[in-house]
Every structure is written in C-alpha cells, then in structure tokens.
Amino acid sequence: MQDLIATREQLGLGRTDAAEEFRRALAIAQSPACDKAFLRTLPHEARVAGSAAAAGLPLAGLPVSVKDLFDVQGQVTAAGSVVLADAPPAAADSAAVARLRAAGASLVGRTNMTEFAFSGVGVNPHHGTPVNPADAATPRIPGGSSSGAAVSVATGAAFIGLGSDTGGSIRIPAALCGIVGFKNTARLAPLDGALPLSTTLDTVCAMTRSVRDAVLAHEVLAARAVALEHRPLSARRFAVARTQMLDGLDLPVAQAFEAALRTLRDAGARIEEIALEDIRDLGSIQSTGGFTAAESYSWHRPLLDRAGAGYDPRVRTRIERGANMKAWEYLDLVRARVDWVARVEAALAGFDAVLSPTVPIVAPPVAEVAPGAERDEAFFRVNGLLLRNTSVVNMLDGCALSLPCQAPGSLPVGLMLWHGAMHDDAVLDAGLAVEAALAAGRRS
Numbered sequence: 001m002q003d004l005i006a007t008r009e010q011l012g013l014g015r016t017d018a019a020e021e022f023r024r025a026l027a028i029a030q031s032p033a034c035d036k037a038f039l040r041t042l043p044h045e046a047r048v049a050g051s052a053a054a055a056g057l058p059l060a061g062l063p064v065s066v067k068d069l070f071d072v073q074g075q076v077t078a079a080g081s082v083v084l085a086d087a088p089p090a091a092a093d094s095a096a097v098a099r100l101r102a103a104g105a106s107l108v109g110r111t112n113m114t115e116f117a118f119s120g121v122g123v124n125p126h127h128g129t130p131v132n133p134a135d136a137a138t139p140r141i142p143g144g145s146s147s148g149a150a151v152s153v154a155t156g157a158a159f160i161g162l163g164s165d166t167g168g169s170i171r172i173p174a175a176l177c178g179i180v181g182f183k184n185t186a187r188l189a190p191l192d193g194a195l196p197l198s199t200t201l202d203t204v205c206a207m208t209r210s211v212r213d214a215v216l217a218h219e220v221l222a223a224r225a226v227a228l229e230h231r232p233l234s235a236r237r238f239a240v241a242r243t244q245m246l247d248g249l250d251l252p253v254a255q256a257f258e259a260a261l262r263t264l265r266d267a268g269a270r271i272e273e274i275a276l277e278d279i280r281d282l283g284s285i286q287s288t289g290g291f292t293a294a295e296s297y298s299w300h301r302p303l304l305d306r307a308g309a310g311y312d313p314r315v316r317t318r319i320e321r322g323a324n325m326k327a328w329e330y331l332d333l334v335r336a337r338v339d340w341v342a343r344v345e346a347a348l349a350g351f352d353a354v355l356s357p358t359v360p361i362v363a364p365p366v367a368e369v370a371p372g373a374e375r376d377e378a379f380f381r382v383n384g385l386l387l388r389n390t391s392v393v394n395m396l397d398g399c400a401l402s403l404p405c406q407a408p409g410s411l412p413v414g415l416m417l418w419h420g421a422m423h424d425d426a427v428l429d430a431g432l433a434v435e436a437a438l439a440a441g442r443r444s
Helices: 004-012 018-029 043-054 095-102 147-155 171-177 211-222 251-266 277-285 291-310 313-324 327-348 373-395 424-443
Strands: 038-041 063-067 106-111 160-164 180-183 204-208 237-241 270-274 353-357 399-404 414-419
Touching: 004 018, 004 211, 018 038, 018 043, 018 063, 018 106, 038 147, 043 106, 063 095, 063 147, 095 106, 095 160, 095 211, 106 147, 147 160, 147 171, 147 204, 160 211, 171 180, 171 373, 171 399, 171 414, 180 211, 180 373, 180 424, 204 211, 211 399, 211 424, 251 270, 251 353, 251 414, 251 424, 277 327, 277 373, 291 313, 313 373, 327 373, 353 424, 373 399, 373 414, 399 424, 414 424
Parallel strands: 063 106, 063 160, 237 270, 237 353
Antiparallel strands: 038 106, 160 204, 180 204, 180 399, 353 414, 399 414
C-alpha cells in the first residue's frame, strides 16, 4: 500500500484528491476487513478532507484513525469499555487530536482497543476483537492495546493510527499486523485529553505504513522537527541485547530476526552482541507491583466501586492489584527505576540503537485467548510474552521503532530499534536506513 507521503505527492500532481482518498478509506473502515476495528466511523469528515488538502497542510486532508482513549469534541471517550458509556461527551479535542486536525488530518473513526488499554493481546469482550488482516485463513489477534488502530492502518482505512504505548501498545500490534509503530520518549507528546493507564509510562504515539510516515506523525504529535542525518548503515553501530530479548523465540521470529541481522551486516552495519544483564533486574525492581497497577488503581478506584461488575474480568483483576501496593513500595520503585535507567543508558552509550525482536511470537489465533475463564491461563501467558521485550523500553523512559522484517508471504515479525530517552531522532534516522536495506534485501 502507498504511504501518506507518496499519496500527498499524488495529491500535488492532481492524480488523486483528498476527498476521494477519504471515501476510499471510509469504505474499507465500514467493510468486513475492519469488522470490530472501529467503534464509530465519521463520514461527515469527508468535507474536511477537501478543505485541508487545499490548505496545503502536512497531512493534506488524509484519513487518520483515533483510538477510543482520546477525547474528540462532542464524543464520549469510553476507552473500549461499557462502564463509561454514560459519560458526558468531550468538551474539546485532546491535545493529540487537536494537533492532528491542525496538521490537516481527517478523522475516519474511533478505533476499538483493549478495555482501558490494559493488555497487549487486543481482545475485547464488550465490542468484539478486530481480526489481524495478515492471515486470511486463520483469525489471529491483532495485538493491543491499540488493536483497532493497527487494523485500520494495515487494511488501508487510515494512513495514521493514533494510539498509546504504556508497555508496548503501539509496537506490539504494529509487529503482529506488519506495519510500523513508533514509541517516542513519553515527555515529547502531550497526554492532555487522553484517559490514563499509567501516568509514569503512558506515551502518545502512532502507527503508520512506513518509517518516513512515522517521522511525519511524530513531528505532528510532538510539535517538533526531527533532525535526520541520513548516515549510511556502514556508519552505524548497533547492539543486540542477549538477555531476555532473544529467549524462547517462535521459529518464524528467530529466522526473520537473524535474516534481518544478516541483511544489515551485508549492508555494512556494525552489530555487536551485548549482555545487558540489567534487564534481569526488572523482575526484582517491580516485585511489589509496577507503576501500571498502582497508578491505574488510583484512577479507577471510584469507578470500580460504582461499576466494577461491568469491567472485563481480566482487566479488573490487574487493576485491583494496585490496591495492595504501599506508599513506601511505590517510592522505592521510583528510586530503583532512576538507578536502573542510569545503568542501562551507560551500557548503551556509543550505539545508534539496540536491535531486538519486537515480540517473541507471531500472532496466535483469537480462539486461543478469546474471553472466557477457561482460556485465562493462555491469555496471560501470551500477554506476558507480547509485553516482555517492549515494556523494557517503557521502563527505560526510552523510544523505540518497530518495523516489519519478515519474508514475503510469512506472518508478520517486527524488528525493534530502541534506545534511551531523547534518542528519538537517532532511532528514526536509523530506522529509515534499516527499512531501506530490508526492502532492498527482499528485492534481491
């Protein structure tokens, strides 16, 4: 599929128009390909498309989807749940939506998600589960929590899928659906008007069809220009973290990751294996509870008291774990994280990025993890695997890019480039070079 920047160029040449692109995307959003991916489509935005394109704005009136976590003026923000269905409509757009609109986006619809963004699997017992478009034969999970956002981009219903990433909620579905997902340093994009999961870890970011589109989306959401050096791969030094990141990989993931490393080495990249044993410390650091449970419980406590029976039991169970965390344990966690981040950043000094599989497995069938107590064990096992690699970056307060690296015709596999806080431009710059090398490798 053509990406946003290529489509914008076609607009400039008069070979298409934004209103037609919006109508095409809306038709996909309302088709069986996007079944359960959208909670609401917005046909009236078609008229916005033409006016935005005429204004020559960066997003040129092209369709963007919005995760149900973000306020859109006049709409209820329910976060994939039913317990907020009677909440008042938003009085104003969230900061992220306002920035997308100001850049010329036309909102094609609100996308489905894991309830309250609390899992990496993407199943939803209230609204159904969007099906991963990568496999026409077997219904597979899309990943989460930004499940509908991923499907919207992968099917062509949106050029940008606005979402959030607290432990991997952008990168996991991007990897499983075969698209690009970029998690920026959290502080760079405003959280105003987005329903919180963890105020410490939440990140506003997006999925796209290409790395260059990811650069554009980040520039819009963060209101900053990305500095690109466009250095060749021969001038880049990457690390491969042995600890945990490579454990128990599905065979297709292991094969795709090794093939990607060979392609990058053949293109001149310097790739070094490092132990990065500090990753193992995350278990003990979070042994009394993590940020997500404690901070989500603080927000949800009154809602649980009023409407707890309406929650997805799998989500409610994890939120309620936060009730047991003591104040001193939380403060110890804050201090331990600061020390851990310093140690990991020191270990990564001198590298352009770390290379890892985004997730260690390919997308499992929906039937294995669908709602139901009899499948809870499988669900939590899959959820843990999906979050394992990506959540390291959130604890690092870092940035990460996932881009597809599988062979043509195979189930999607994500390659993750990551680093510490404020290395966003370097990771995106490296991602452009890596994407080009992998594309050239597939053509040869």
